[in-house]
Amino acid sequence: MESSDLQRRYIDFTSTLFREGFLDSQYTQLQQLQDESNPEFVTEVVTLFFQDSEKLQDDLTRTLDQEVVDFKKVAAHVHQLQGSSARFSTPPMRSLWFVLIRFCDH
Numbered sequence: 001m002e003s004s005d006l007q008r009r010y011i012d013f014t015s016t017l018f019r020e021g022f023l024d025s026q027y028t029q030l031q032q033l034q035d036e037s038n039p040e041f042v043t044e045v046v047t048l049f050f051q052d053s054e055k056l057q058d059d060l061t062r063t064l065d066q067e068v069v070d071f072k073k074v075a076a077h078v079h080q081l082q083g084s085s086a087r088f089s090t091p092p093m094r095s096l097w098f099v100l101i102r103f104c105d106h
Helices: 003-019 025-032 041-064 071-084 091-105
Strands: none
Touching (some): 025 041, 071 091
């Protein structure tokens, strides 16, 4: 596949993610940190995010699968997910983290 075709597909894909609310200005700011000295910066950050998120979600699932759920642990896992997703979270996702943490505190 030609480089120009890949770039067009990338632009189309990210445009769709912006339009559907999965990406916002946080992602744009991340892109602005990428330059010639580190051309893979965004890819590296996104890859690390997915790796961390997978582990954190597994930890959260194991905690929720316990016979007696420790909601302090659930809140700690949600806080970690919130922190790792800070660069990518859109307002609806940030609201979700807030609601989950408040639920765990009650």
